[in-house]
Amino acid sequence: MKRRNFLRNIGFTGGIFALPSVIAETRAAAFEKQDQLVIKGKVKSEGKGIAGVSVTDGTRVYQTNKSGDYEFVVNENADFVYISTPAGYAFTHQNHIPQFFVSVKGKRGNFSHDFVLEKLSVDDQQHNFVVWADTQMISADDCVQLKSTTVPDFKKLMQQYPANTLFHGIGCGDLVWDKFEFFKDYKEAIHMTGVPFFNVIGNHDMDLNSRTDDYSAETFKEQFGPTYYSFNRGAIHYVVLDDVFFIGTAKKYIGYFTETQLAWLERDLQFVEPGTTVVVNVHIPTFTGAPKRNKKEEDFGGTVSNRKKLYALLAPYKVHIMSGHTHFNESWEQDNIMEHNHGTVCGAWWTGPICGDGTPRGYGVYEVNGSEIKWFYKSTDKEVDHQLRIYPKGYDKNNPEELAVNIWNWDTKWKLEWLEDGVSKGAPTQRVAKDPWAVELYEGPALPQKHKFVEPTLTEHLFFIKPSTNAKKVTVRATDRFGKSFEESILL
Secondary structure: OHHHHHHHHHHHHHHHHHHHHHHHHHHHHHHHHHHHEEEEEEEEEOEEEEEOOEOOOOOOOOEEEOOOOOEEOOOOOOOOOEEEEOOOOOOOOOOOOOEEEEEEOOOOOOEEOOOOOEEEEOOOEEEEEEEEEEEOOOHHHHHHHHHHHHHHHHHHHOOOOOOOEEEEEEEEOOOOOOOOOOOOHHHHHHHHOOEEEEOOOOOHHOOOOOHHHHHHHHHHHHOOOOOEEEEEEEEEEEEEEOOEEEHHHHHHHEOOOOHHHHHHHHHHHHHOOOOOEEEEEEOOOOOOOOHHHHHOOOOOOOEOOOOOHHHHHHHHOEEEEEOOOOOOOOOEEEEEEEEOOOOOOOOOOOOOOEOOOOOEEEEEEEEEOEEEEEEEEEEEOOOOOOOOOOEEEOOOOOOOOEEEEEOOOOOOOOEEEEEEEEEEEOOOOOOEEEEEHHHHOOOOOOOOOOOOOOOEEEEEOOOEEOOOOOOOOEEEEEEEOOOOEEEEEEEO
């Protein structure tokens, strides 16, 4: 009897000791469930679900089922859940700032959200887009210039296309110049265009007092949503990435893609057919010819250090990279990739009509037909065929016997010819040099008055002509890779 009671006591006592552990596990499971966010919803149009739409929290990428439904556990560090808008649908926007996301920051438990899309009434296989690099306003006067020059110029350009031509824009970073109050003016300018603009974070759009890069985009996110994402129009897959890595000291950064972004991109591209044309939009160019021209090492803030990791992910695709940051215009091409580094909307920081390389302030225009893209550079307040500038003999002080010619959107597939009094003389001589007008406007510590740090920059899109002593007229004919010719003449 005593033995039996003793065993009972052991069993009872053992149960008492076990109970706190069971309770702890149960409570832990309950807490874990409460501390996570489960999101579910539908991507739909006119009440019907849309299958195969990518939905992401910035880490994992999922796709909607055949009914358009999605459901998943959101990464605990996610700020947004968002979709890659599918081809054939309009871009949902608020005053032309795309709204393809929902904020989940701080949310826990269960959350529901439907993404409602509107089907396009026209075929989006043909569409256009523009790239505005570095609007970069630091004053109210800069904002006025943006609204009074670039906006009407773009609206006039759109009128030259057939009615219902689809347009969208890319704000390619440095939307403002560290003055976040001017995000309001940038947004107003975008709304005035009537075109949705997808926006890229630049080094002047970051929170400069952040402890680390992880928190450097808080203000940008409040204004525009995620800093990396994708969308689709027609046969093109568009990607926006954040390649400005803040190193924790005000105005110090490097060009760098985080592992989080590259891993996300790898997952995003799993749903993109190899051979597709992919347009990647960044602020800092992945690569430029500036170090070679200036005979210097690459600047960590001027190109992307781990660009080859990006190129590897993009290897199965036909790729165009859109970038800004440099305030000069340049293109390079290798294998499956072409990068377009754009002259800026603000020119040389709203100081004059041209950038430091002589490129007029303006923006890139891209015309899409299926998977093919054609492009040109649109100079603000100039006609679309303004694609080169001839300087008279002696204007370039370093080459006093020659005429200088700037062809700012030149690339290696352009064909150039000059004619003297109607007789062809072959191709002009290409030379790395400074644009003579940029020298006149910007060179030296006293110029320009508004921002004295601005200087002319070396460029490869300058060409030189030495006419005969008795020549009366020189004509330059430049034909781009698409067979379109542009011609300018000068009397001697």
